[in-house]
Structures are given as structure tokens and as C-alpha cells.
Amino acid sequence: MRDLLNLEIVTKTFDDLSHGVGIFHVEDLNDIKSIRYVFMNKIILYEMRKEREEVFGKRIIEVAPEAYEHEGGLQVIETYRKVAAEGGNVNLGLVEYSNHMVAGKYECSVHHIQDNYVYVMLRNVTELEQTKIELEQKNEELSELTYIASHDLKEPVRNISSLIKLLTDENQDKLDEQSITTLSFISESAARMTRLINDLLDYSCIGGGGKELVTVDCKKLVAVIQQDIETILNDTNTTIELGELPKVKGFETELRLLFQNLISNSIKFRKPGVPPKITISAKEKNGWTFTIQDNGIGIPNEQKEKIFSIFQRLHSNSEYEGTGIGLAHCKKIVEMHKGKIWVDSKEGEGSTFYFTIPNL
Ligand code: ADP
Numbered sequence: 001m002r003d004l005l006n007l008e009i010v011t012k013t014f015d016d017l018s019h020g021v022g023i024f025h026v027e028d029l030n031d032i033k034s035i036r037y038v039f040m041n042k043i044i045l046y047e048m049r050k051e052r053e054e055v056f057g058k059r060i061i062e063v064a065p066e067a068y069e070h071e072g073g074l075q076v077i078e079t080y081r082k083v084a085a086e087g088g089n090v091n092l093g094l095v096e097y098s099n100h101m102v103a104g105k106y107e108c109s110v111h112h113i114q115d116n117y118v119y120v121m122l123r124n125v126t127e128l129e130q131t132k133i134e135l136e137q138k139n140e141e142l143s144e145l146t147y148i149a150s151h152d153l154k155e156p157v158r159n160i161s162s163l164i165k166l167l168t169d170e171n172q173d174k175l176d177e178q179s180i181t182t183l184s185f186i187s188e189s190a191a192r193m194t195r196l197i198n199d200l201l202d203y204s205c206i207g208g209g210g211k212e213l214v215t216v217d218c219k220k221l222v223a224v225i226q227q228d229i230e231t232i233l234n235d236t237n238t239t240i241e242l243g244e245l246p247k248v249k250g251f252e253t254e255l256r257l258l259f260q261n262l263i264s265n266s267i268k269f270r271k272p273g274v275p276p277k278i279t280i281s282a283k284e285k286n287g288w289t290f291t292i293q294d295n296g297i298g299i300p301n302e303q304k305e306k307i308f309s310i311f312q313r314l315h316s317n318s319e320y321e322g323t324g325i326g327l328a329h330c331k332k333i334v335e336m337h338k339g340k341i342w343v344d345s346k347e348g349e350g351s352t353f354y355f356t357i358p359n360l
Contacts, residue, residue: 010039020044020122026084032077033061047101066099079110080118087112105129146204150197161190199325207336216252218245225260236276238267243281246288248357254333261326262353266294268320287358298347
């Protein structure tokens with residue numbers, strides 16, 4: 001049986017994987033210089049810029065003595081020894097090599113096979129990390145641009161509004177009915193544009209740097225929101241049923257906006273003649289999953305993704321007022337907590353919004 005698992009089979013199994021896989025033998029569990037290469041797949045050989053024959057069966061100290069001379073290399077080699085001696089797995093996360101491998105960042109984990117044997121899994125993520133940094137920079141630039149553009153748009157819109165007011169006030173007796181109606185349309189459009197610009201400004205501010213993670217008591221947070229919107233809760237006969245809500249690590253102002261948007265929507269999109277009933281609860285599973293369920297008008301299946309995009313609405317302003325930014329805010333807030341948001345709904349039977357807040 002033992003003979004069956006020869007190097008040829010190992011090679012065929014692991015050689016073409018997109019991850020680097022290597023097997024090591026630690027001859028003396030107290031000596032990091034005794035570690036030998038048993039097998040390295042193509043990816044690792046490529047990263048080392050070595051041929052199979054130069055590596056297999058040799059000690060690391062013979063093939064890549066430089067590995068013992070820098071922090072990244074030493075950390076990994078010491079982990080081979082430790083895992084070979086103590087068993088288990090160690091996820092080293094990102095390891096930076098500057099020597100004996102192509103310089104860059106690698107995701108690396110070490111796993112016990114049997115006495116004195118370990119295998120390593122390696123992935124070069126240098127480019128990925130670089131792309132991530134560039135993407136973050138681009139996002140920041142885009143946010144800044146949105147902020148500046150919307151900020152500068154405010155001024156001319158404010159001018160339009162005040163000029164129309166001036167025109168109307170000073171020419172009350174001269175304007176005919178048609179002109180007054182037209183001017184009032186222009187004025188309403190300007191007011192709506194101001195609302196959109198303000199929303200856009202808020203949107204670009206969410207997730208701006210320099211904010212601190214704090215412990216947020218979601219139960220208290222929702223209680224404060226309930227107080228803030230007491231009048232509307234009474235006017236609409238809304239009941240809110242609260243389950244046990246946890247304390248989470250997060251950004252307080254943003255989390256308040258998140259709950260407030262979802263609760264307000266549950267009230268706004270109620271079924272005519274049916275008092276809104278909202279249930280808010282949370283379950284723990286790799287972090288927290290929150291649920292906000294309502295008995296409102298529901299959302300058609302094909303629109304469930306679309307509603308989280310900025311300025312996307314399913315109704316006209318005369319049916320339900322709004323600018324279509326609330327859920328885009330919610331998505332941005334959940335994503336800045338590294339969570340996800342989605343909705344389950346049956347048209348006419350209510351909606352259930354879910355979002356996750358991982359343990360940060
Ligand atoms: P707004 O409320 O300003 O329209 P949102 O981004 O908050 O913008 O919501 C986008 C759209 O998603 C809404 O116009 C509505 O059609 C739909 N929607 C959001 N929440 C609910 C809900 N609880 N029930 C039914 N439809 C909803």
C-alpha cells in the first residue's frame with residue numbers, strides 16, 4: 001500500500017494546482033537546519049526559480065541558505081519545525097519574502113501530515129494586494145470627486161431656487177396662471193435636486209477614513225431610533241417586535257442610519273389599510289445576522305438586487321416619496337463592516353431584510 005503512494009502519484013496530483021504545495025521532512029525536530037524538501041509542485045518551483053533536481057531530497061539550508069537570513073523565510077521554516085513537532089495547522093496569513101523566492105507577498109499555511117512531515121500551501125498574492133491598494137485609492141478618489149461635484153452643484157441650484165422666488169414675489173400681479181404653474185414646477189425640481197445632492201453628499205461621506213470602531217449596543221440603538229420616530233410610529237399604528245439584539249463592534253452613527261433606513265422603509269412601504277408590523281432579531285453564526293421583517297407591499301423577485309443601487313426606486317415619487325438612496329446607504333454601511341445585505345420577499349406579503357456584521 002505504502003509503495004502505491006509514490007512520488008509520481010503525488011506529482012500528478014499536485015503539480016498543476018494553482019496553489020503552491022510542498023512537502024517537507026523535518027529530520028531532527030529540534031533543528032531547523034535539518035529540514036528537507038520532499039516534494040514541491042510546479043508553482044513553488046517556479047516561485048523559487050529552481051528545477052526539480054536541484055531541490056527534491058535536499059536540505060533547505062543547501063538549496064536556499066538565504067531563507068535563514070530574513071524574517072519571512074525564518075518564520076516559515078520555524079513553523080515547519082513547530083508543526084512537525086506539535087501537529088495541527090498554522091495559518092501564517094500574509095508572509096513577505098524578499099529572498100530565495102520571488103520577492104513579494106504570499107499567503108501561507110503549514111499543515112501536519114504525520115510524524116516529522118508537514119506540507120505547506122502557498123499563494124503569491126503580490127499582484128492581488130497591489131490591485132487592492134490601487135482599487136482602494138481609486139475608490140477614495142471617486143468619493144472625493146462625488147463630494148466635490150455634489151458640493152459645487154449646491155450653489156447653482158440654490159441660486160435657481162432663490163431667483164424663482166424673487167421672480168414670483170416681484171411679479172405676482174403680472175404673471176399669468178400658466179407662468180406661475182411652470183415656475184412652481186421649476187421650483188419643485190430644484191428642491192428635489194437639492195435633496196438628491198444632499199443624499200449624494202451623505203453617500204460620499206459614509207465610510208470616509210478616520211472613523212473608530214466602537215462597541216455598539218444594538219438594543220439601545222434601536223430604542224433610541226424608536227424614540228426619535230415616535231410620532232410616525234403612532235400616526236401609522238406601527239408595532240415593532242424586538243428580539244434579543246447583541247452588542248457588536250462597529251461604526252455607531254452608520255449603524256444607526258442602517259437600522260433607521262430599514263425601519264423607515266418598512267413603515268413607508270406598508271400595505272394600504274394594514275398597520276405595519278416590524279420584527280427585528282439577530283442570530284449568531286460566524287458573526288451576527290440581523291433580520292428586519294415587515295408585512296408591507298413586498299418587492300418583486302426581479303427587483304431584489306436592483307434596489308440596493310444608488311437612486312434605484314420601484315415607485316414614482318407621487319406614490320411613495322424618496323430619492324432611492326436609502327438602501328444604497330445601507331449596502332455601503334454593511335460593506336464597511338465587511339458584511340453582506342440582501343432581501344427575501346414575496347410581493348404583497350412583506351419583505352425580510354438581512355444583513356451580517358462579522359466579528360471585527
Ligand atoms: P427610497 O425609500 O428613497 O425609495 P431606498 O433605497 O430606501 O429608497 O429603497 C429603494 C426601493 O426599494 C424603494 O423605492 C422601494 O421600491 C423598495 N423598498 C425598500 N424597502 C422596502 C420595503 N421594506 N418594502 C417594500 N419595498 C421596499
